[in-house]
Amino acid sequence: MQRDEFILCELLYQFADDNFILAYRGSEWLGLAPHIEEDVAFSSINQDMMGHAVMYYSLLEEIGAGNMDDLSHSRKPQNFRNAILLELKNGSGHYLENPDYDWAFTVARNFLFSVFKQVRLEALTQSSYEPLKQTAVKILSEHYYHFMHWETWFMQLMSSTKEARERMEQAVLRCWKEFAGVISIGMYSAEMNKRKLICSEADLRKAWLDKMENVFQKLKFKIEEPPGMESGNGRNGEHTDDLTEALKVLNEVYGGDKEAVSW
Template identity: 55%
Template sequence: MKQYELNTIPDEGYRQALASLLYQLADDDFILAYRGSEWLGLAPHIEEDVAFSSINQDTMGHASMIYELLASLGEGTEDELAHGRPPEERRNAIILEEVNGPGDYLIEPRYDWAFAVVRHYFYTVAKKVRMDSLKQSSYGPLAEAAVKINTELYYHLLHWQTWFTQLMNAGGEAKQRMEDAVSRVCDDFLGVLTLGPDGESMSRYGLIEEEAILASRWTEALKKPFDSTGVQHPPVIRSLRGDGRKGEHTGDLTDALHTLSEVYRLEASGTW
């Protein structure tokens, strides 16, 4: 398949499908990196605190890389794209914006490590599937970005798979909390696996493979870890709270963006 560069984009349909895909990729990483950063100082032990912080830094860097591609398309500056857009313009999956623990988060913040492990593991597997596909993307700059991101993603995946299998095999309360987290994450994880309204155009233009193919690879990648824990596979994946790819979001995203964009609102001319 022919590969295009910024100055050889064939038509407006291609550009629209490309921008839609880039917004999903960047917004997913941006909000999950923030949720992960909230664990700083709260992880189970000091080594995990350092490792998780490094993963979040990498993930935010990946978001920045994709926002830069959007900026090159004329969508705005990196700062505007990351901090200046309202919730309804965001294209991240809803499960990624959810707070880190149950209960009234603003009154009594609570953190659930099982939820963090399952959400990050499932997402990292899905991200790896996408990046592997994007290495063959018809848009050259995106294919190059995918290769760079993949070099770090290998370690992220190994990290979360280790946590997942150890806690699932621990038995007792640990396994029960993990199973509860799997159920909770799966209730909205379909939002991560979908490519949104422009998904068909994305695959037709060769930007990324078809949604069904990617979802099947995600399911297959989880088969061995699930089989080793004796838990049902594949899990039932749903989308109960709306479609983030269409700009449907929760108050969790509004609150997160308010915090994330505070400095930007004070000094929009600064550099992110």
């Protein structure tokens, strides 16, 4: 593989893996969402996000990175490039009997990421790689509705009862401690910028922070410290046991019989 293709693959893996693992975390809420309408809506969003992952894995397949199914199901955890925040289990468990499910954390994570995803997609509409530019345009049209969904949940819970506000603030702070890992584009960022595949990490950070500051001002909420990267940088292959466990579940069927087909 030529250097240009390698750098492009490193970037595409980030987009594919982000959507793949967060869609899986979302799917774990099936039957557990706060109400039946949310169960249906959230399931639809997760299906769309898995479709976005497929689009990126397809681009990887087209440039010779490997079979799309193998790319999503056969790589080792250290070869995944998703942000660590997105692989974490669905909650801190501060308020629930089940430590793996916390709706406040799920809303905060999805909203903060949806804001960033919009920023990133808008940047990708200017990418020098035409297939990536076209893919970003397609995904943007769907993502608009995802963004509105999570914005509604976020604003309502942050403006609700004292308890809801406290839970949401704690969830936002937890996400904030890892969000620099979402903004990061990894160790090859300079080469990605040089090839004009995506704008600089600094530009992504500023655009996201500006949008978040606008939201926080409306809610009279403020975070003094910059977003952190407490658990490492997933863009460079650093991950938690949460990803290992998630991939084990995701790969059970595919790893058990790669020749299996549906009828």
